[in-house]
Amino acid sequence: MTTLDVRSIPPVDRHPTIHDAFDELEAGETLTIINDHEPKPLFYEFQAEVDEFDVDGYAVEQAEAGKFVAEFPKRAE
Incomplete structure (x- = not known):
C-alpha cells in the first residue's frame, strides 16, 4: 500500500500527483490519500477515466x- 498526504501540495497539482502515484501501483495494490476534504471530485474523475480503478473497493473516512x-x-x- 502506498500512502500520499496531499494536504501540503498546491490544489492545482494534487490530481496529477495522485494519478502519477496510482499509475505506479501494481495490480491489486491500493493508493491511500490523505486530504483536507472529501475527495468526491477525484473519485468521479477516477471512475470515469481510470479503467484500472476498483470502484467497489473505494473507501473514505473522515479521521478528524x-x-x-x-x-x-x-x-x-
Whole structure:
C-alpha cells in the first residue's frame, strides 16, 4: 500500500500527483490519500477515466476535522 498526504501540495497539482502515484501501483495494490476534504471530485474523475480503478473497493473516512483518508484500489489482474 502506498500512502500520499496531499494536504501540503498546491490544489492545482494534487490530481496529477495522485494519478502519477496510482499509475505506479501494481495490480491489486491500493493508493491511500490523505486530504483536507472529501475527495468526491477525484473519485468521479477516477471512475470515469481510470479503467484500472476498483470502484467497489473505494473507501473514505473522515479521521478528524480537515483530514480525510481515502483508499483508491487498483484492480487485480
